[in-house]
Amino acid sequence: MKPTEDDSMTIEVLLVEDSPGDVRLTQEAFRDSGKPVRLHLASDGVEALAFLRCEGIYADAPRPDLILLDLNLPKMDGREVLKEIKKDRNLKTIPTIILTTSDDEVDVLISYQLQANCYLRKPAHWDAFDNLVRSINAFWLTRAKLPQQVQ
């Protein structure tokens, strides 16, 4: 990971998402936001946990300030990833936002039971998707106080 600009100002976001199209949309929407966001990508649940635990090729991975987590993922599903994050003493304080196409009330309830910080539904249209990423930016990266990195 090569640091850019002032590292202390950079907001590290981990996006756990297997759809290349949604990754692209999220990247573009964050890029347009003008915030110093560094977006890291994990395309399945196993990779997400390896990143968070700094395992293997992720030995130097930064601790994310915010996690955006899809529910339906290859290898290890998002519910399982969420459970692991919230069980871990060091990781559990990282705000973890579910971002998924699922509108199923059971998924919503289970996510809150597993301590998701909030649940957002992915809209089907580009404009609405862009707006949603903007509102994540406006709320979580501007209004909310995120916990400081712990060493």
Added chain:
Amino acid sequence: MHRTVLLVEDSPGDVRLTQEAFHDADPSIELHVATDGVEAMAYLRREGIHAEAPRPDFILLDLNLPRMDGREVLAHIKENDDLKTIPTVILTTSDAEADIMTSYQLRANCYLSKPVQLEEFEGLVKSINDFWLTTVKLPLQAVGG
């Protein structure tokens, strides 16, 4: 959509500001107020005069409260299987890193610090309405629970 919010706040001025800002943002929001931690828990557990209290869709919780402090209220909410799914957002004047960290450890859904300027306070309440009560998918009320 009709939303019920529980505000746990002991400062009458902040209660008034929050009520007005929510009303301006969406007059259909039903805001209930508890002015200390004991009252907040009695409300959530429907004890005594709160027997008919509706389950809130969302909780805004101050940290420094009389009788039972907000950290303790938060711990009680998140230890209760029925209540823990209600998104609970800390809204406090404290900017201390220790309070932010403790709140996330106790499973606060989010931490916000109260701005001192009136206009900023109104802007914050509006953004809570825009994000938490409009954009976020909240859990359905548990039936019979």
